[in-house]
Amino acid sequence: MPQTQSQSSLPFEGPPASGEAAAHALASQALPAEAGVWDELRDAAGGLRAPWQRFAAALPAPAGGLDVAADLDRRVEQVAQRIRLDGVTHNVFGDEGQAGTRPWSLELLPQLIEPADWAVIEAGVVQRAELLQRMLADLYGPQTLLREGLLPPALLLRHPGWLRPMVGVQPPLALRLFIVAFDIARGPQGRWWLVAQRTQGPSGLGYVLHNRLVISRQFPDAFRDLRVQRIASSYRRLLDTLELAAQQVAGGAAPRIVLLTPGPYSETYFEHAYLARYLGVPLVEGGDLTVREERVYLKTVEGLAPVHGVLRRLDDDWCDPLELRPDSALGVPGLLQAARAGTVVMANALGSAFLESPAIQGFMPAIAQHLTGQALRLPSLPTWWCGEAAAWADARAQLDDKLVRSTFPAGGRTSQVRDLASAAVEDDPDAWTIQGRLRLSRAPIWSAGMLAPRPAMVRVYAIADGRGRWHVLPGGMTRVSRREDGSVSMQRGGTSLDTWVLTDGPVDTFSMLPKRLQVDDIAGRSRPVSSRTGENLFWLGRYTERTEQLVRLARATLMLIDADNDAPPEVLQALSLLAVRTGLAPAGVPTLQQSATLFERALFAGLVDAEDATSIAYNLVALERASMALRERLSAEHWGLLRTMRETFTAALSAPGDELPTLAQVLPALDRLALQLAAVTGAQTDRMTRDHGWRLLTVGRLVERLIGVAARLQAFVEARALASAAGIDLLLELFDSVITFRARYQRHEDLLALADLLVLDGANPRAFAGVLRRLRTEIGKLPGDDEGRQALLALLPAEGAGLTLESLRDADDAAIAAALLALARSLGAQAATLADRVGERFFTLAQGLDQRV
Numbered sequence: 001m002p003q004t005q006s007q008s009s010l011p012f013e014g015p016p017a018s019g020e021a022a023a024h025a026l027a028s029q030a031l032p033a034e035a036g037v038w039d040e041l042r043d044a045a046g047g048l049r050a051p052w053q054r055f056a057a058a059l060p061a062p063a064g065g066l067d068v069a070a071d072l073d074r075r076v077e078q079v080a081q082r083i084r085l086d087g088v089t090h091n092v093f094g095d096e097g098q099a100g101t102r103p104w105s106l107e108l109l110p111q112l113i114e115p116a117d118w119a120v121i122e123a124g125v126v127q128r129a130e131l132l133q134r135m136l137a138d139l140y141g142p143q144t145l146l147r148e149g150l151l152p153p154a155l156l157l158r159h160p161g162w163l164r165p166m167v168g169v170q171p172p173l174a175l176r177l178f179i180v181a182f183d184i185a186r187g188p189q190g191r192w193w194l195v196a197q198r199t200q201g202p203s204g205l206g207y208v209l210h211n212r213l214v215i216s217r218q219f220p221d222a223f224r225d226l227r228v229q230r231i232a233s234s235y236r237r238l239l240d241t242l243e244l245a246a247q248q249v250a251g252g253a254a255p256r257i258v259l260l261t262p263g264p265y266s267e268t269y270f271e272h273a274y275l276a277r278y279l280g281v282p283l284v285e286g287g288d289l290t291v292r293e294e295r296v297y298l299k300t301v302e303g304l305a306p307v308h309g310v311l312r313r314l315d316d317d318w319c320d321p322l323e324l325r326p327d328s329a330l331g332v333p334g335l336l337q338a339a340r341a342g343t344v345v346m347a348n349a350l351g352s353a354f355l356e357s358p359a360i361q362g363f364m365p366a367i368a369q370h371l372t373g374q375a376l377r378l379p380s381l382p383t384w385w386c387g388e389a390a391a392w393a394d395a396r397a398q399l400d401d402k403l404v405r406s407t408f409p410a411g412g413r414t415s416q417v418r419d420l421a422s423a424a425v426e427d428d429p430d431a432w433t434i435q436g437r438l439r440l441s442r443a444p445i446w447s448a449g450m451l452a453p454r455p456a457m458v459r460v461y462a463i464a465d466g467r468g469r470w471h472v473l474p475g476g477m478t479r480v481s482r483r484e485d486g487s488v489s490m491q492r493g494g495t496s497l498d499t500w501v502l503t504d505g506p507v508d509t510f511s512m513l514p515k516r517l518q519v520d521d522i523a524g525r526s527r528p529v530s531s532r533t534g535e536n537l538f539w540l541g542r543y544t545e546r547t548e549q550l551v552r553l554a555r556a557t558l559m560l561i562d563a564d565n566d567a568p569p570e571v572l573q574a575l576s577l578l579a580v581r582t583g584l585a586p587a588g589v590p591t592l593q594q595s596a597t598l599f600e601r602a603l604f605a606g607l608v609d610a611e612d613a614t615s616i617a618y619n620l621v622a623l624e625r626a627s628m629a630l631r632e633r634l635s636a637e638h639w640g641l642l643r644t645m646r647e648t649f650t651a652a653l654s655a656p657g658d659e660l661p662t663l664a665q666v667l668p669a670l671d672r673l674a675l676q677l678a679a680v681t682g683a684q685t686d687r688m689t690r691d692h693g694w695r696l697l698t699v700g701r702l703v704e705r706l707i708g709v710a711a712r713l714q715a716f717v718e719a720r721a722l723a724s725a726a727g728i729d730l731l732l733e734l735f736d737s738v739i740t741f742r743a744r745y746q747r748h749e750d751l752l753a754l755a756d757l758l759v760l761d762g763a764n765p766r767a768f769a770g771v772l773r774r775l776r777t778e779i780g781k782l783p784g785d786d787e788g789r790q791a792l793l794a795l796l797p798a799e800g801a802g803l804t805l806e807s808l809r810d811a812d813d814a815a816i817a818a819a820l821l822a823l824a825r826s827l828g829a830q831a832a833t834l835a836d837r838v839g840e841r842f843f844t845l846a847q848g849l850d851q852r853v
Contacts, residue, residue: 023048023056025068030444030451038186038441039453040111051112051226051502052444058222069449075218076108076446082214086636087643088207088274090490091267104207104270105495108446110215111456111478112226115504121184121192121460122472124378129180129462129470131364132199132355134371136176140167140351150367154387154430155360159408161200161316161353165323169340172248176349178241178311178464179205184378185457186441193438194361194380195457196414199352201313204459204477206271207496209235209278212475215498228500229474230508237463237471238311238347239279244466245345246309255308256528258284258298262314262330264628267491272313273631281311283632286319288530291334294341299531301692301842302783309345316353356414359385359407359433382436386429395434396425407433440488443480443497454480457488458499474501474508529693533630535843537693540626541700542835544684547619548677549708549734553584554616555670556733557603561596562663569593571727574719579603581711583614604660608653616673620646633693638683645676695778696842702775703835709735709766710828713758717821723813725749731758735766751816752808759801759820768801768827775834788841795834802827 026041027048033039043049048056062071080103088104113121138145139162145151156162181202183195212231216223239257246255261272263285276283282298289307290297297304312319318328320335338344354360362383368376384395385407395402404423408431410416415433425432442453460476478497479488488494529537557575560567576591576599578584589602610617627634627642634642652669653661661669684701688694712734721727728749732738735758745753762769779792803823808816 020057022059022068023053026052026056026444026451029069029449031453033442033453036188037439037453037455038188038190040186040441040456041444041451041453051114054226055112055219055222058219058225060221072108072446073449079106079108079214079218085640086210087270087631087640088210089270091265091269092491093267104210105490106211106214107480107495107497108215108218109444109451110219110498110500111443111458113458113499113501115502117192118474118501118503121378124192124194124376125182125184125460125462125472126470127368127372127374127377128182128194128197128364129177129464131368131371132180132197132352133175133177133464133468133470135355135367136349136352137174138371140169140176145367145370148370150370151360151363152385152387155357155363155385155407156354158430159354159357161351161356161409163316163324163336163351165336165340166349166351170342171339171349172245172342172345173466174468175241175245175347175464177352178245178347179238180348180462181459182378182462183457183459185438187438190441192378194378195438196358197356198414198459199348199355200315201348202459202461203268203271203313205235205461206273206275206278207268208461208473208475208477208499210271210274211477211496211498223500226500227503227507229503231473231475233508234461234463234471234473235279237465239281241464241466242309242311242345242347245347249343249345250306250308253306253308256298256306257281257309257311258289258307260284260286260289260310260312260314262286262318264625264631266313268313269628270631277632279311282528282530284530285532286314286329286331288532289332289335291332291338294334294338294343296332296335296338296344298528300528301531301534301696302528305528307344309347311347316350319350353409353414357407357433358383358405358415358435359387361435362391362433381438384434386425386432386434389429392425392429392434399434401437403435403437405433405435407431440481443478445480445495445497454482455488456480456497474503475499527691529691529696531843533633534693534696535839536626536629537633537697538700538838538843540623540630541684541697541702542704543619543623543626544677544680545701545704545708547616547623548674548681549705550582550584550616550619551670551674551677552734552736553578553582553712554603554607555667555674556730557584557592558600558663558667558670560730561592561600567592567726568721568724570719570721571724571730572596574716574721574727575730577719578712578715581715582708583612584616600663601660604666607666608650608661617646617650620649633688635683635687638680638687641676641680641683645673645680648676649673692783695781696838698778699775699782699838700835702771702778703831703838705766706768706771706775706831707828707835709758709768709771710824710831713820714824714828717817717824720817722751722754722817728754737764737766740764751813751820755803755808755816755820756805759803759823760805762800768803768823772796772801772827782842784841792834792837792841795830795837797827 030041041049041052062068083103083106089101090104092100092102146153177199179202181198184192185195186192242257243255246257259272259276259281261269261283273283284298288299290299296307298307314330317325319331320333321328321331322333323336336350339346339350361380362385364380365376368374384391386392399420404418404420406416423432440455440457443456444451445454456478458476458478461473462470463473464470476499478499479494480497481488481494557579572592580587584606585599585602586606590598592599606612606615608617609615610621612618623642624646627639631639649669653665655661684697716722716727716731732741737757741757757764757767759768761767762773764770776793776796780789782789803819
């Protein structure tokens with residue numbers, strides 16, 4: 001009996017895919033959608049809807065003899081690989097607040113929206129965005145909606161998102177909302193409904209952009225043939241509108257715009273960094289900003305730089321601990337006062353959170369008629385606010401097909417869904433809202449060789465221009481749940497689709513590239529380095545160098561233990577001393593001379609202890625943490641390598657139960673990590689712009705190197721390990737200078753030759769003189785005045801290493817050793833002091849650094 005199009009789930013058969021074959025394949029491989037829902041893929045007769053027929057016709061014939069199913073499976077893997085390579089992530093939080101980073105979830109097939117559907121959506125979204133703008137103007141102004149009973153005072157005034165301090169404040173260009181997001185869904189009859197709206201700091205724009213880049217490259221012919229509308233102009237419009245408003249407060253200066261993020265532990269931090277990079281604005285956290293005399297400033301390594309516009313991804317109540325949540329460590333003290341004073345443009349303005357309450361939707365039809373004289377073009381779900389006795393009585397009569405939602409924020413969310421028993425509506429009717437259920441349409445998801453229908457919701461974005469008009473980004477982020485009663489939230493297992501809006505008219509070919517720059521524009525443009533960014537770069541350099549030195553020391557120690565020949569006791573003592581001082585081995589462990597086996601076991605245990613602040617594992621975690629805070633400055637390859645190092649090292653040293661890893665595991669893992677660190681060093685040296693941030697990274701790395709080489713020389717001299725060839729060879733290995741020493745001095749292994757290469761040679765990048773030469777160069781180029789730079793340089797020897805070859809002319813080995821020991825101790829202390837002084841000068845607003853730039 002032949003299989004029907006709607007029920008087959010067997011592998012594709014037949015000839016290679018042409019348009020007709022691909023259309024047949026998509027239809028025959030799709031599982032049927034349930035009764036009573038709208039099927040985005042197929043019509044009532046079981047055939048592909050028109051846009052999917054066109055999509056199938058544009059699919060390329062699979063290469064290499066693959067059938068359509070195998071080709072789509074291959075593309076699914078390519079999408080997942082692209083997500084991993086680009087480091088696209090989102091943070092997921094457990095019930096107890098623990099955070100975990102997961103790869104972003106993106107499906108292969110896009111959501112297709114036809115021109116007629118989009119015309120309905122666009123008109124409805126524009127109307128709603130205009131309505132929300134007018135509501136805010138009224139409720140923070142004359143409040144006619146309250147006086148005329150169109151919005152209950154209890155609903156507004158009790159909501160924590162209603163900010164009384166903002167009443168009467170008139171923002172530049174009269175714009176309180178610059179961007180609004182609407183979650184919409186298609187019901188069983190094909191009609192689009194508004195499910196929710198987001199007005200504080202609508203998330204998703206960065207993911208929308210990346211989703212588009214990935215999926216359009218998978219299906220370039222379909223993207224072109226279906227005439228998919230481009231989205232770049234919407235991002236340009238958002239930036240242009242914000243800059244236009246910021247010009248009103250910049251006093252004739254070029255406005256500075258920043259993107260305010262909660263930080264690396266925000267669930268959508270990747271998109272904050274990605275969007276900031278795409279828009280070309282600094283990504284800042286609350287600690288990067290300060291308010292002085294009712295004006296907002298960015299703390300940079302050059303001083304305070306004025307900020308005129310803030311594109312925020314931080315919810316209202318976290319923005320200012322002085323006037324909002326006092327426990328917020330994410331906000332900027334005084335930000336609310338600066339907004340009231342009109343010295344900074346907030347996008348979006350503070351005080352719009354109450355518009356996200358589901359209860360608002362029950363009053364929108366009447367408000368729309370009052371403010372615009374029109375009915376809503378995009379209907380809301382049926383909504384009853386229980387604070388009105390009649391509404392509660394009406395809804396209570398039939399609750400089977402309805403949801404009970406909290407009117408006010410709860411559990412860190414705008415609204416929570418509860419069952420009726422736990423809601424206790426009668427105890428506090430104002431706190432609860434009833435909404436009708438909507439069975440979401442089913443979007444096709446390609447998985448495991450078949451198309452599965454999943455409930456889908458689309459987030460679309462309206463963006464204001466400087467003339468008070470609204471424009472809808474022609475696309476958005478479609479999210480799907482894995483089951484009928486599941487949430488589309490990415491936090492709860494949802495996944496995303498690129499959203500293709502098809503057009504019958506011309507396709508927008510706009511690029512984010514603005515008008516041609518002039519010479520004056522080029523001369524006046526520079527990328528500020530915030531104090532936090534500078535500090536993270538400084539520590540990125542330190543952690544990289546520290547980890548590299550620990551790896552080299554661990555390898556040398558383990559290879560010495562594993563060697564057949566016995567090392568001199570002084571060498572064993574030097575290694576033991578150095579391992580304990582650097583934290584590679586714990587204090588109190590028997591030395592290598594006392595028990596090499598116990599020492600080795602202690603070293604193995606320390607390698608993987610991420611809680612020990614001196615271990616390799618801890619430093620790898622610290623490296624990854626610093627890189628997370630620098631996502632907008634690091635390339636995807638650089639950031640991915642830093643993340644991969646920790647993952648591969650931890651995996652390589654895994655052992656069952658409480659067992660320790662073996663030498664056969666540890667040495668290859670250290671070798672691999674050494675190669676990865678060399679790649680990181682290359683990326684930091686040759687693939688980063690030489691701005692003030694890079695100089696701070698380099699200074700951090702050189703300071704850590706000076707501390708490390710001084711500690712190594714000090715330990716070997718104190719243990720008298722340099723009296724033997726084995727001790728000299730091992731120290732050369734730790735300085736990565738074996739080849740140079742052998743080529744220069746052949747078979748000579750005396751202390752004077754060692755001092756020349758490891759201390760006095762300015763051309764050796766790991767010699768004292770070489771490290772100091774580069775340090776002096778980079779410090780001399782740091783921002784600030786000459787006096788400040790000279791104060792830092794004064795902590796170091798004026799030239800060379802502070803020791804000359806001539807001063808050692810008549811010295812014997814004992815005198816040379818004494819000079820080297822004194823120098824090592826002195827330079828180690830000076831390097832530690834220099835690190836502290838750099839931090840005080842550039843990473844905090846210390847006395848004398850409060851200059852305005």
